[in-house]
Amino acid sequence: MLATKVFRSAQPLKNNLRRYASPPGPASTGSSNNAIYGLLAGAGLLGGGFYYYRITEPKPEAHAPPSADERKTVPSSPAPSASAPQKAFQGGDQGFIDLKLESVEEINHNTKKFRFALPNSDDVSGLSIASALLTKYKGPEMEKPVIRPYTPTSDEDAKGYIDLVIKKYPNGPMSEHLHDMKPDQRLDFKGPIPKYPWEANKHNHIALIAGGTGITPMYQLARAIFKNPADKTNVTLVFGNLTEADILLKSEFQDLENTYPNRFRAFYVLDHPPEGWQQGSGHITKELLKTVLPEPKTENVKIFVCGPPGLYKAVSGAKKSPAEQGELTGMLKEMGYSPDQVYKF
Secondary structure, three states: OHHHHHHHHHHHHHHHHHHOOOOOOOOOOOOOOHHHHHHHHHOOOOOOOOOOOOOOOOOOOOOOOOOOOOEEOOOOOOOOOOOOOOEOOOOOOOOEEEEEEEEEEEOOOOEEEEEEEOOOOOOEOOOOOOEEEEEEEOOOOOOOOEEEEEOOOOOOOOOOEEEEEEEOOOOOHHHHHHHHOOOOOEEEEEEEEEOOOOOOOOOOEEEEEEEHHHHHHHHHHHHHHHHOOOOOOEEEEEEEEOOHHHOOOHHHHHHHHHHOOOOEEEEEEEOOOOOOOOOEEOOOOHHHHHHHOOOOOOOOEEEEEEOOHHHHHHHOOOOOEOOEOOOOOHHHHHOOOOHHHEEEO
16 A cells, blocks of 8 residues: 555656756755655655665776877967867877876865866867767886776867866776876877767757766766757756765756756765755665656657666666677666667766
């Protein structure tokens, strides 16, 4: 009987969520989803863990090791015209280029934002949506260089710099090196590394399921959608973290939610919520996803997943390789989504 009552109480909530919010009212310092989370909690859909977030530095993607002459410094060139900025990263056989660290900003206890200067002040990164960059570092006692992919959080049209938001992982050679870097030091980059090709209105509705630093490609995609007036895609974000301090880019997503309340919703879930926390606690569960995600059978929907190994295992199954998505398993398969409706960053 109790299970029946919970199920029935969740249905009106599900329908209301998919209609999204009413037109924006006065700005609020709190989340626009607090009332929704109160209903979710009352329906028994929040709390309780279904999986364990394994907090380790993400494993490198299987890219071919660089050749001895692959590292190149891009020479300075005349400033391009304002109408046609030069792309710093052009892919192909360009190889690695070294960029100077311009500034470092502390985000929280284990995360920093690094701004690297592009070769020319009028350059843009050259990244498309969605794509990433490879970083390379070889310490004095390392036999082979370590290579890690990162998605910049700066706008693709930003001139003269790229920003990386990087969490420091224990025994993570690249993240530890980055956190030890000082302004004016240099790091090797290569790209762009294409991911999911986006075009305006490719899907009616997308959902972003992220954990930890897996939020950066999600932000890149959401930012591009809402930057384009012609793109009317609806976006739902479900973002799991350990603590409130670990929620990266929260203010940026809040700005999107305040500006586009009819098209963007963000749901935050914490393993260790603070006293008075009014959103999700525990882990991302199938019950939560059923409530906030669009139906798999009725809409042109795409689900994107990025995060630590435990999140992939529970939500979608892991990627087989950088080029192969692997089998769809976990909550999304159980909910009825098909493999072509899910993309794993």
